[in-house]
Amino acid sequence: MSGRPEHQAPPEIFYGEDEARKYSRNTRMMEIQLVMSERAVELLCLPENQPCHIIDLGCGSGLSGETLTEQGHTWTGVDISSAMLGVAKEREVEGDLLLGDLGQGLPFRAGAFDGAISISALQWLCNADQRSHNPAKRLYTFFSSLYSCLSRGSRAVFQFYPENSSQVELITSQAMKAGFTGGLVVDYPNSTKAKKFFLCLMTGGQQPLPAALGVDSRENAPNHVAFSQKRDRVKQLRSGKAPKKSRDWILEKKKNVEDDKERKREKTLNLLVESDHPMYGKVSNLF
Amino acid sequence: MKLLTHNLLTSKCLKGVTVGYPLAIVAKEVKVNEIDFNPEFISRMIQKVDWAALCKAAENLGHSDELPPNVVDDYENNEEFLKKAHHFLMEIEVMNGDLICPETGRKFPVTDGIPNMLANEDEV
Numbered sequence A: 001m002s003g004r005p006e007h008q009a010p011p012e013i014f015y016g017e018d019e020a021r022k023y024s025r026n027t028r029m030m031e032i033q034l035v036m037s038e039r040a041v042e043l044l045c046l047p048e049n050q051p052c053h054i055i056d057l058g059c060g061s062g063l064s065g066e067t068l069t070e071q072g073h074t075w076t077g078v079d080i081s082s083a084m085l086g087v088a089k090e091r092e093v094e095g096d097l098l099l100g101d102l103g104q105g106l107p108f109r110a111g112a113f114d115g116a117i118s119i120s121a122l123q124w125l126c127n128a129d130q131r132s133h134n135p136a137k138r139l140y141t142f143f144s145s146l147y148s149c150l151s152r153g154s155r156a157v158f159q160f161y162p163e164n165s166s167q168v169e170l171i172t173s174q175a176m177k178a179g180f181t182g183g184l185v186v187d188y189p190n191s192t193k194a195k196k197f198f199l200c201l202m203t204g205g206q207q208p209l210p211a212a213l214g215v216d217s218r219e220n221a222p223n224h225v226a227f228s229q230k231r232d233r234v235k236q237l238r239s240g241k242a243p244k245k246s247r248d249w250i251l252e253k254k255k256n257v258e259d260d261k262e263r264k265r266e267k268t269l270n271l272l273v274e275s276d277h278p279m280y281g282k283v284s285n286l287f
Numbered sequence B: 001m002k003l004l005t006h007n008l009l010t011s012k013c014l015k016g017v018t019v020g021y022p023l024a025i026v027a028k029e030v031k032v033n034e035i036d037f038n039p040e041f042i043s044r045m046i047q048k049v050d051w052a053a054l055c056k057a058a059e060n061l062g063h064s065d066e067l068p069p070n071v072v073d074d075y076e077n078n079e080e081f082l083k084k085a086h087h088f089l090m091e092i093e094v095m096n097g098d099l100i101c102p103e104t105g106r107k108f109p110v111t112d113g114i115p116n117m118l119a120n121e122d123e124v
Helices: A017-025 A027-044 A063-070 A082-090 A122-126 A135-149 A165-177 A228-238 A247-274 B003-008 B039-048 B051-060 B079-091
Strands: A053-057 A074-079 A096-099 A113-119 A150-160 A181-187 A196-202 B024-032 B092-100 B107-111
Touching: A017 A027, A017 A082, A027 A063, A027 A113, A027 A150, A027 A196, A053 A063, A053 B039, A063 A074, A063 A113, A074 A082, A074 B003, A082 A096, A096 B003, A122 A135, A122 A150, A122 A165, A135 A150, A135 A165, A165 A181, A165 A196, B003 B051, B003 B079, B003 B092, B024 B051, B039 B079, B051 B079, B079 B092
Parallel strands: A053 A074, A053 A113, A074 A096, A113 A150
Antiparallel strands: A150 A196, A181 A196, B024 B092, B092 B107
16 A cells, blocks of 8 residues: 555545644654644735735645734635644644535635635545545636635745656646646755655736825935937937937838948859859859 | 634535535524734725625624624724624634535534534545
8 A cells, every 4th residue: 555645534534633633743743744834824925914814725624824823814724634634623723624525625705815825735626535526627616715704915835745747747637727826846855765746836916006106205206207208309310320220220220221232232242253262263254 | 613714614625616605604603702902903804805795604603793794994903893803703702513515505514612624535
């Protein structure tokens, strides 16, 4: 049997009471989760000093959520394992919890969240645990519902363990189909141990508004820019040449090109006439 | 489950449901948790919250008279209003009960404060 947990049982079974316990007792496991969560939040590129509303997909026992709480954000977690959510409740995490299957789509209103993080959950969606499951379709349902419940301009960052490159292809193609842009960020690609995959998805849309003029202390700064192209034209006129892109300028350029061609032709003829090439010999007799 | 989460929750992942909002609350147990007041976050969330749905949820829980029926103008600087919104959005938690889809009548049970939004295979 493969060592990958998603090959052993569906997530709601695999993360039963025993496995869930590990996530509140095993300090090494918790530390790895913490480091990955911090990196995922960093990749979210949230606006500085602004408390945001984040969704944690596959939140499990709420380890990743604690990183969000520490940074002053409010979060909601979704997970399919009630045992894991039970551990989260026991640990008294700040976020609100929800039992749900990501593959069935997220049950939230449009624009509800300012960002999404997910630690080690995405690979579970690539498995068909029931006869009715179609991984590509479930991924598409998940991504399109996620796209709608994120506010424009926000991001979703997924740390995950892809099994092979075709799995990455399956996931990214469904995410792009749902409207996301972005791609894969691989941390420490040359290390087998430290190598980590982060799928960073962006919703595009509105960029931060540029600051208005005359709001802060730079009140006295000029609020317009001189029309500089005009000056350039005047300068060109002074130099005696026609202004760029004008009719005269084009005609002059055409004439120059014609002159140039004429000169080259004469030169070639001269060359042929005077040529003393060993292979062609004297070619003057050709004319 | 906080009322903030309830305010954003729909049942549109069920087959045949178009809006699925707002979900009715039938609460068996409600708890009030004290949570740090963050005026900046609350005023950001007020833009996203469906105020009418929040009022209805408050009414379902028997707090109808405490919440103003509309969002007041200039709420960002109205601390009293923000504190009230904070109390309803963040501090009141439904611990046990049911959420009911307005279109199909499907019940989503809430146990230990965790709503169960899992649908059966034939429902999606």
